[in-house]
Each structure stands twice: as C-alpha cells, then as structure tokens.
Amino acid sequence: DTPDKVENKRIFEVLHNKKEKIETEFGDGLVWERLDDVRASRIRFILREGGLRDEDNWDLICDAMVAAMDRLSKVLGPQIRATHG
Numbered sequence: 001d002t003p004d005k006v007e008n009k010r011i012f013e014v015l016h017n018k019k020e021k022i023e024t025e026f027g028d029g030l031v032w033e034r035l036d037d038v039r040a041s042r043i044r045f046i047l048r049e050g051g052l053r054d055e056d057n058w059d060l061i062c063d064a065m066v067a068a069m070d071r072l073s074k075v076l077g078p079q080i081r082a083t084h085g
Contacts, residue, residue: 005039012041
C-alpha cells in the first residue's frame with residue numbers, strides 16, 4: 001500500500017498479471033480484489049481451519065494464519081519489490 005491510488009492499482013495489475021505463478025508458489029488460490037473505489041487493493045487467502053468464534057481450535061487457526069502469512073510474504077515480497085525497480 002502506498003499513499004498513491006494510481007500507483008497501488010498499477011502494482012496490483014503487475015501482480016495480477018503474475019497470478020498463476022504467485023498462486024503456484026503460494027500453494028493455493030488467493031482472492032484478488034482490485035477495489036477500484038478506494039486507494040488500496042487486496043490479495044487475501046481464506047483459511048479453512050475455522051474462525052474467530054471457533055475458540056476450541058484457536059491454536060490450530062493461529063498456526064494456520066501464521067503459516068499462510070509467512071508463505072504470502074515470501075511469495076509477494078520479492079514480486080512487490082520488483083515493481084519498484
């Protein structure tokens with residue numbers, strides 16, 4: 001996310017053009033939301049392990065969230081840095 005809406009949309013498009021490669025490296029499908037009416041766009045992963053109200057599984061859910069964020073960071077980080085080069 002940058003303060004510039006146009007730049008954010010440009011970055012999103014660069015990443016979206018690599019969607020197949022990014023999702024393959026991530027190991028699962030992602031939800032791609034350009035969100036034209038706001039400054040930011042969103043790329044997200046929906047966990048299947050449960051949610052906020054599933055207190056009995058919070059440890060499993062937290063572990064899954066951390067693992068997904070780590071994978072997402074490792075895949076998207078280099079791609080995002082490359083868009084500024």
